[in-house]
Amino acid sequence: MSTLEIKDLHVSIDTEQGTKEILKGVSLTIKTGQTHAIMGPNGSGKSTLASTIAGHPRYKVTSGTITLDGEDVLAMTVDQRARAGLFLAMQYPVEVPGVSMTNFLRTAKTAIDGEAPKLRTWTKDVKAAMAQLRIDADFAERNVNEGFSGGEKKRVEILQLELFKPKFAILDETDSGLDVDALKVVSEGVNRAHEAGNMGTLLITHYTRILRYIKPDFVHVFVDGQVVEEGGPELADRLEDEGYDRYATGAGAATIAAAAQA
Amino acid sequence: MTEITTEKARIGAPSAQPFINGFTEEGESLSPINSATSKAPLAGEAVKRHSHGGGVGIPDSSRAGRLTSYNLADFKPLTGLEEDWRFTPLKRLRGLHSEVLSGAAPTVTVSGPERVTVETVARGDKRIGSAGIPEDRVSANAWENFSEATVLTIPAGFEADAEITVVIEGTSTEAAAQHVVIVAEKFSKAIVVLGHQGTAVVSENIEIVVEDGANLTVVSLQEWNDDAVHASSQQAKIGRDAKLKHVVVSLGGDLVRVTPSARFTAPGGEVEMFGLYFADAGQHLEQRLFVDHAVANCKSNVLYKGALQGRNAHAVWVGDVLIRKEAEGTDSYEANRNLLLTDGARADSVPNLEIETGLIKGAGHASATGRLDDEHLFYLMARGIPEDVARRLVVRGFLHEIIQQIKVPALEERLTEAVERELAVTNN
Numbered sequence: 001m002s003t004l005e006i007k008d009l010h011v012s013i014d015t016e017q018g019t020k021e022i023l024k025g026v027s028l029t030i031k032t033g034q035t036h037a038i039m040g041p042n043g044s045g046k047s048t049l050a051s052t053i054a055g056h057p058r059y060k061v062t063s064g065t066i067t068l069d070g071e072d073v074l075a076m077t078v079d080q081r082a083r084a085g086l087f088l089a090m091q092y093p094v095e096v097p098g099v100s101m102t103n104f105l106r107t108a109k110t111a112i113d114g115e116a117p118k119l120r121t122w123t124k125d126v127k128a129a130m131a132q133l134r135i136d137a138d139f140a141e142r143n144v145n146e147g148f149s150g151g152e153k154k155r156v157e158i159l160q161l162e163l164f165k166p167k168f169a170i171l172d173e174t175d176s177g178l179d180v181d182a183l184k185v186v187s188e189g190v191n192r193a194h195e196a197g198n199m200g201t202l203l204i205t206h207y208t209r210i211l212r213y214i215k216p217d218f219v220h221v222f223v224d225g226q227v228v229e230e231g232g233p234e235l236a237d238r239l240e241d242e243g244y245d246r247y248a249t250g251a252g253a254a255t256i257a258a259a260a261q262a
Numbered sequence: 263m264t265e266i267t268t269e270k271a272r273i274g275a276p277s278a279q280p281f282i283n284g285f286t287e288e289g290e291s292l293s294p295i296n297s298a299t300s301k302a303p304l305a306g307e308a309v310k311r312h313s314h315g316g317g318v319g320i321p322d323s324s325r326a327g328r329l330t331s332y333n334l335a336d337f338k339p340l341t342g343l344e345e346d347w348r349f350t351p352l353k354r355l356r357g358l359h360s361e362v363l364s365g366a367a368p369t370v371t372v373s374g375p376e377r378v379t380v381e382t383v384a385r386g387d388k389r390i391g392s393a394g395i396p397e398d399r400v401s402a403n404a405w406e407n408f409s410e411a412t413v414l415t416i417p418a419g420f421e422a423d424a425e426i427t428v429v430i431e432g433t434s435t436e437a438a439a440q441h442v443v444i445v446a447e448k449f450s451k452a453i454v455v456l457g458h459q460g461t462a463v464v465s466e467n468i469e470i471v472v473e474d475g476a477n478l479t480v481v482s483l484q485e486w487n488d489d490a491v492h493a494s495s496q497q498a499k500i501g502r503d504a505k506l507k508h509v510v511v512s513l514g515g516d517l518v519r520v521t522p523s524a525r526f527t528a529p530g531g532e533v534e535m536f537g538l539y540f541a542d543a544g545q546h547l548e549q550r551l552f553v554d555h556a557v558a559n560c561k562s563n564v565l566y567k568g569a570l571q572g573r574n575a576h577a578v579w580v581g582d583v584l585i586r587k588e589a590e591g592t593d594s595y596e597a598n599r600n601l602l603l604t605d606g607a608r609a610d611s612v613p614n615l616e617i618e619t620g621l622i623k624g625a626g627h628a629s630a631t632g633r634l635d636d637e638h639l640f641y642l643m644a645r646g647i648p649e650d651v652a653r654r655l656v657v658r659g660f661l662h663e664i665i666q667q668i669k670v671p672a673l674e675e676r677l678t679e680a681v682e683r684e685l686a687v688t689n690n
Contacts, residue, residue, distance in 0.1 A: 056640060058641070079643040079644075079646050079647055082643070092640070096655075097660065098660050098663050099655050108645035108646050122487075143659070164646070
């Protein structure tokens with residue numbers, strides 16, 4: 001059982017207009033076996049949270065902590081975080097020209113496990129995982145994400161999730177840009193990884209659509225860099241009916257207060 | 263390294279590092295006669311309007327007007343201000359542009375399928391001059407001074423099952439001239455690998471004749487010792503429906519300047535020109551290529567990629583593509599990519615595209631010079647790969663795109679190892 005704990009996290013970025021605070025005190029605790037959905041309108045800071053956990057250099061943590069089983073995640077480099085068991089499925093996976101998928105997957109697996117995977121079983125595992133995600137076998141020979149469609153890139157992110165077996169998976173709008181069929185395939189992949197029982201999931205999404213396939217245990221609503229409402233899966237249903245309008249600026253605090261009284 | 267978006271505006275931005283000695287920030291010191299703003303009668307626009315080609319000593323702003331001649335005397339002594347020479351440190355040419363090239367030419371050893379004929383011929387051989395004519399003084403100097411030439415012939419219809427290896431081995435630093443002619447006769451198919459090694463100060467003319475329907479690959483490897491100086495004009499004439507793949511790989515030598523050109527003489531021709539270079543501290547690796555679409559319905563694709571590391575590592579790439587009025591239906595693309603691995607290195611990249619007809623399939627040119635892409639590194643590191651390994655993966659991948667074009671497994675392997683050795687130098 002592992003715990004990923006985020007406490008009062010404040011994050012800024014440098015822009016041409018100066019420093020801009022994006023996360024304004026976010027606290028969240030995820031445990032193995034749990035699925036937390038983070039929902040919110042565009043620009044609310046959802047993706048910033050994901051990138052900050054992974055250690056993207058653009059995001060500066062000004063205060064607060066992130067710990068993984070008590071270890072200070074913020075003190076780790078990007079690759080150390082991944083080796084510690086954090087996995088970010090990116091919203092816009094980049095193309096890495098000249099690096100073949102095969103080479104990339106094996107290099108990453110070796111780095112994460114600290115030893116090279118056994119060639120025979122590894123090849124078999126990769127093939128099987130690709131087949132389940134309906135990724136063409138010839139993708140293995142292609143360069144990382146190069147020329148892949150949006151949907152193909154997302155499948156390849158989930159392929160990595162299944163192969164690398166992280167302690168915590170952060171899915172940054174993995175559902176956006178997917179058609180229904182691809183969404184099902186991708187969700188099945190996440191559910192398979194989850195059912196293995198050693199993973200916690202932070203699912204970041206703008207839409208409720210993916211929550212039909214991946215059932216969250218908790219739903220957190222993000223507005224303007226803060227969690228304005230928290231609840232169970234039923235909160236997602238309510239968001240589907242009502243949208244984010246009721247969290248219009250200024251209403252956030254009142255809503256939380258109302259929810260607390262209820 | 264790919265498309266430069268606003269978010270990555272910092273990539274390729276001028277750094278605070280000092281410029282290479284003798285260069286301004288623009289890397290050039292333009293001659294007054296070349297400057298478009300000059301009021302001299304032969305300058306700028308006037309040059310373009312009044313040039314009819316062969317205007318001795320007056321560089322034209324169109325590649326079509328470039329002086330070509332077999333006579334050294336037609337080329338004026340170089341000053342370094344010429345458009346064609348503005349990036350080249352003439353002092354380091356060690357006389358290739360100014361001395362009589364009387365040194366012993368590097369030895370030529372050819373191995374390959376038996377049916378390929380190899381001859382050593384005198385200057386008067388009729389095949390000499392069949393594909394090339396010097397386009398600059400250094401090439402003309404070699405033409406004036408070479409004593410004998412090597413002629414390689416791939417007979418008509420012959421499809422070579424193994425590559426033809428031409429080892430050009432230098433053993434002296436006396437300025438020398440070299441001449442090689444490669445003839446791929448009709449409907450033949452072959453891969454020729456020119457391996458330049460050892461130590462030499464040499465100006466070389468390589469003529470490549472690709473007859474109708476032939477399919478020829480020429481790989482020119484520059485793996486010289488650190489003190490070598492090499493200028494190589496590699497001119498190809500492409501026949502009807504013929505195909506040439508030309509690959510330039512420059513790794514070793516103090517100064518290497520390769521000037522490949524491809525001229526289409528009949529419709530249906532296709533040319534692919536690839537280049538890979540890895541410039542280390544102090545090295546000057548220059549490539550200037552020319553694709554002359556003089557006839558209709560030909561296709562050309564150019565991609566040169568280079569990595570640079572170390573102080574005063576300098577790479578130059580100039581790509582001239584000319585689509586003449588007659589060349590309707592042309593499909594053409596040229597691109598250059600440079601990766602600066604450390605401070606203190608410099609890459610100059612000039613993609614020139616001249617189009618004289620609108621009735622073409624496509625014409626494009628592109629150039630990008632940048633540092634290792636932070637987003638690539640982030641992606642790889644976010645998968646647990648340590649930074650140094652990630653950097654190597656990216657550089658290796660960047661250059662591998664060219665290596666994998668060679669299609670000679672043993673050679674691809676050897677070049678991959680050579681790139682690894684270069685990378686090991688600075689732990690990139």
